[in-house]
Amino acid sequence: MHLPLQDGFGRQIDYLRLSVTDRCDFRCIYCMAGQMRFLPRQQMLTLEELERLARLFVGLGVKKIRLTGGEPLVRPGIVGLSERIAALPGLRELVMTTNGSQLVQLAKPLARAGVRRLNISLDSLDPVRFGQITRTGELGRVLAGIDAARSAGFERIKLNCVVMKGRNADEVPALVDYAIAQGLDISFIEEMPLGDVGRSRGESFLSSGAVRARIGAHHALLDSPEHSGGPARYVRLRDHPQTRIGFISPHSHNFCATCNRVRLTAEGRLLLCLGHENSIDLRALLRRHPSTDQPLIDAIHAAVQRKPLRHEFSHRGEVGVVRFMNASGG
Numbered sequence: 001m002h003l004p005l006q007d008g009f010g011r012q013i014d015y016l017r018l019s020v021t022d023r024c025d026f027r028c029i030y031c032m033a034g035q036m037r038f039l040p041r042q043q044m045l046t047l048e049e050l051e052r053l054a055r056l057f058v059g060l061g062v063k064k065i066r067l068t069g070g071e072p073l074v075r076p077g078i079v080g081l082s083e084r085i086a087a088l089p090g091l092r093e094l095v096m097t098t099n100g101s102q103l104v105q106l107a108k109p110l111a112r113a114g115v116r117r118l119n120i121s122l123d124s125l126d127p128v129r130f131g132q133i134t135r136t137g138e139l140g141r142v143l144a145g146i147d148a149a150r151s152a153g154f155e156r157i158k159l160n161c162v163v164m165k166g167r168n169a170d171e172v173p174a175l176v177d178y179a180i181a182q183g184l185d186i187s188f189i190e191e192m193p194l195g196d197v198g199r200s201r202g203e204s205f206l207s208s209g210a211v212r213a214r215i216g217a218h219h220a221l222l223d224s225p226e227h228s229g230g231p232a233r234y235v236r237l238r239d240h241p242q243t244r245i246g247f248i249s250p251h252s253h254n255f256c257a258t259c260n261r262v263r264l265t266a267e268g269r270l271l272l273c274l275g276h277e278n279s280i281d282l283r284a285l286l287r288r289h290p291s292t293d294q295p296l297i298d299a300i301h302a303a304v305q306r307k308p309l310r311h312e313f314s315h316r317g318e319v320g321v322v323r324f325m326n327a328s329g330g
Contacts, residue, residue, distance in 0.1 A: 064091075
């Protein structure tokens, strides 16, 4: 048994966001540019390397792994990889973030494989606007995927909405009503300034406080102390207590002091903070040491000690990190 991961500020690291691909079948305007160049396949971690790193991190005390991308469900072999990771001794739960486009076919296999919870991105309920935000997505396919997920037996399903002023902020009440009708949770996320997407992020920034006020005009909100192991703060609806509303607020309500996460990109870079470029190359170590884990364990421990105290996103979200979100692990 190895020493658990703890950074230089005493924060326990027990949550790994593991990106299985930088590719996606959508081109969401907050995530990437319209024309993207993706990693050559030989630069991506193999399924075996992803599984090996998951095993190492669980051995170092990680209790929760979230599979991300890009879009994780476009990676061939994702169901089998999920099953092998879910079976790792010591892992409390395997969860996934997806755009929902492949769930009609894959929701049941993923649930059988051991994925316990899903986060599904849903930024609009208007088909035309949904197409504008995702550039290539079809709303009907995602809604059908949500229906498939609801019947597949996951412990919990949460919708994720990146709120943008002038784009979809007026739909906040309708998205809450949809979550209530479907018996789902929903989180509203302040846009994160990763990558140059061809526009000023500040133009569309809307704080979580403003989103909460829009919801509060329609529903009585009750603060909740519960958490899901990530950065969201939650409220419940007095008249619909089965639905949980989350707010992820990297700008207006900094959550760095309790950060318990690191991210691993599809090319094997261990990102210590979403808002910084500092990272270490675990792919090189994996391939240099195919049969011994100690060099990787030592490198991970040393890297986590250098995890920054906090990100440096500007209040209005202008670009501070050139890396796109799809290259950062969801």
